[in-house]
Amino acid sequence: MSERLTLAQALVRFLAVQEIERDGERRRFFGGCWGIFGHGNLSGLGQALHQHRDLFRYRQARNEQAMVHVASGYARQLNRLGTFACTSSVGPGATNMVTGAALATVNRLPVLLLPGDTFATRAPHPVLQQLEAPHDATMSVNDCFRPVSRYFDRITRPEQMVPSALEAMRVLTDPAETGAVTLALPEDVQTEALEVPESFLAPRVWTVFRRPPAQDALARAADLVRAARRPLIVAGGGVIYAEASEELRALADAAGIPVCETQAGRGALPSEHPLALGAVGATGTLAANRLAREADLVIGVGTRWSDFTTASKSAFQDPDVRFVNVNVASFDAAKHSGLALEADAKLALAALAEALAGHRADAAWERRAGDEARAWGEEVARLTHAGHEPLPSQAEVIGAVNEAAGPRDVVVCAAGSMPGDLHKLWRARDPKGYHVEYGYSCMGYELPGGMGVKLAAPDREVFVMVGDGSWLMAPGDLVTAVAEGVKLVIVLVDNHGYASIGALSRSIGDAGFGTHYRRAANGAPVLDAGDGPAEELEALPIDLGASAEALGARLLRPRGIEELRDALETARAESGPVVVHVEVDRYAGVPSYEGWWDVPVAEVSDDPAVRAAREEYERAREEQRPYVEGGS
Ligand SMILES: Cc1ncc(C[n+]2csc(CCOP(=O)(O)OP(=O)(O)O)c2C)c(N)n1
Numbered sequence: 001m002s003e004r005l006t007l008a009q010a011l012v013r014f015l016a017v018q019e020i021e022r023d024g025e026r027r028r029f030f031g032g033c034w035g036i037f038g039h040g041n042l043s044g045l046g047q048a049l050h051q052h053r054d055l056f057r058y059r060q061a062r063n064e065q066a067m068v069h070v071a072s073g074y075a076r077q078l079n080r081l082g083t084f085a086c087t088s089s090v091g092p093g094a095t096n097m098v099t100g101a102a103l104a105t106v107n108r109l110p111v112l113l114l115p116g117d118t119f120a121t122r123a124p125h126p127v128l129q130q131l132e133a134p135h136d137a138t139m140s141v142n143d144c145f146r147p148v149s150r151y152f153d154r155i156t157r158p159e160q161m162v163p164s165a166l167e168a169m170r171v172l173t174d175p176a177e178t179g180a181v182t183l184a185l186p187e188d189v190q191t192e193a194l195e196v197p198e199s200f201l202a203p204r205v206w207t208v209f210r211r212p213p214a215q216d217a218l219a220r221a222a223d224l225v226r227a228a229r230r231p232l233i234v235a236g237g238g239v240i241y242a243e244a245s246e247e248l249r250a251l252a253d254a255a256g257i258p259v260c261e262t263q264a265g266r267g268a269l270p271s272e273h274p275l276a277l278g279a280v281g282a283t284g285t286l287a288a289n290r291l292a293r294e295a296d297l298v299i300g301v302g303t304r305w306s307d308f309t310t311a312s313k314s315a316f317q318d319p320d321v322r323f324v325n326v327n328v329a330s331f332d333a334a335k336h337s338g339l340a341l342e343a344d345a346k347l348a349l350a351a352l353a354e355a356l357a358g359h360r361a362d363a364a365w366e367r368r369a370g371d372e373a374r375a376w377g378e379e380v381a382r383l384t385h386a387g388h389e390p391l392p393s394q395a396e397v398i399g400a401v402n403e404a405a406g407p408r409d410v411v412v413c414a415a416g417s418m419p420g421d422l423h424k425l426w427r428a429r430d431p432k433g434y435h436v437e438y439g440y441s442c443m444g445y446e447l448p449g450g451m452g453v454k455l456a457a458p459d460r461e462v463f464v465m466v467g468d469g470s471w472l473m474a475p476g477d478l479v480t481a482v483a484e485g486v487k488l489v490i491v492l493v494d495n496h497g498y499a500s501i502g503a504l505s506r507s508i509g510d511a512g513f514g515t516h517y518r519r520a521a522n523g524a525p526v527l528d529a530g531d532g533p534a535e536e537l538e539a540l541p542i543d544l545g546a547s548a549e550a551l552g553a554r555l556l557r558p559r560g561i562e563e564l565r566d567a568l569e570t571a572r573a574e575s576g577p578v579v580v581h582v583e584v585d586r587y588a589g590v591p592s593y594e595g596w597w598d599v600p601v602a603e604v605s606d607d608p609a610v611r612a613a614r615e616e617y618e619r620a621r622e623e624q625r626p627y628v629e630g631g632s
């Protein structure tokens, strides 16, 4: 039995009935389709989405990049058990999604991208917005998706849709493979008909089977833990995606192993747990970084070991340090010459706890962890209640949001100085309460990413924390939040410029060049290095709050922390998006706590500040380690 449908109609019908199941729980995989129509998707997918609007919901975005971020935020909040499809026109609409694809793939999040492509027949070529490559007739701008997709196909005949859609689902639902999946759809082929087998259109369940660790690998991992004097767990996003927090806590409690966290793994263990050391690495806490320095066995769970996590490979200094890597992906499990425990985090942590039954880490090490964790809690309280004048510090704003947020509420952030501060300071209470996109750290993710979170978890309040620079990168989809009635509390933290990059620039001896403005003799603002705070403009003559209000959000403008607390309460009570615009002191940053990040400094310069920075850089680099000893 078969039905005659256009490719686009077949695809929409297929996507609408895909389901995913894990641990006996089943849900629809796609929350619907986001899109912006133009030539390339209007007559194919647009027609099909219109015809099947009761089957598969269509939502309109304002920027194609943003709609992919919505899908990523949604997927992450659902522990990768769901996403959106995203359709674009040919050309700029398609390439606007490339950044979103990279973000999804870097963060290992499923998103399905359906960019329109130029005619397979090539009859009217070159069409509006077509890139012509004189040396390669098969190329289009959509080839840009290849390096940022985990699966790419260009469907040049309608029959190809059937096997390609199945491959797409395989990749999207496989935790080891997942990322952006791109099916480039030539605009003529979208409208062409094929005989679609009925079984292709029938509801289909993709079961995520949890993969157990190999017994001999598990035994070796347990031996390594027993032999270790100073074991440390680094919890990554994989712990949260696998819903393995309980198993993590049980292992930490039973074996007395302290736990620190990557950005994606933040909240794997509640901050109040006595063995929770919080953030590790370049943006780590003093507690985590001190123990990391001495650890002789590091158990990485669901982490891809980014440079921020390893402090650019300076975090772990024991000369004999070994790694055990629990990961669903062999690629990550093999890193740092670790013992690869290729497995689902929930099963692996439970199995490790069982294999270690009766074993406890050195009592002095555990005590150390408890003391450091307590001291860090006090440092957080000091930083978040500093009473900074006349403008509050960003740390105080984070503290106020943290205190206003309920135990299940979610904080969302992505770029600037806030991710590092949040990593250190946020007191986590729920594994799904901390959502900082720091794989791609993409300015402009915050608002659409937060929308995705809210669509996935409507019962949670979502606090989007966004810097003024990130806000300006992509404020337009505030209109989408208004149109779709997506409630967000957007805390727009305004320090008048790229403060994080200014600080980084000063640290390499370059005086904050290109990140702030001075006033020229004639009073006009000029972009320059300046010589520090005294010479800066207070602000450009712009009003970001008013811009948010003009796009349809309720605007609140608290001055100082007490007013901010009231504003956050008011914002909670609203039903649509609220922007809380708060000004902070650009220079009241949170220091680094023995964390380092490898940012190279010019080897030769006339400037003594650059030369001094280079000397310091070379000293710091001596701590960098290759982590090549080990293996299985
Ligand atoms: C799309 C994108 N472009 C550039 C960067 C590099 N970058 C990281 S943070 C930053 C400045 C962010 O400014 P803002 O949001 O105001 O945060 P602040 O640094 O002031 O805390 C820049 C340019 C980036 N992460 N993403």
Ligand SMILES: [Mg+2]
Binding pocket: 416, 467, 468, 469, 493, 494, 495, 496, 497, 498, 499
């Ligand atoms: Mg800023």
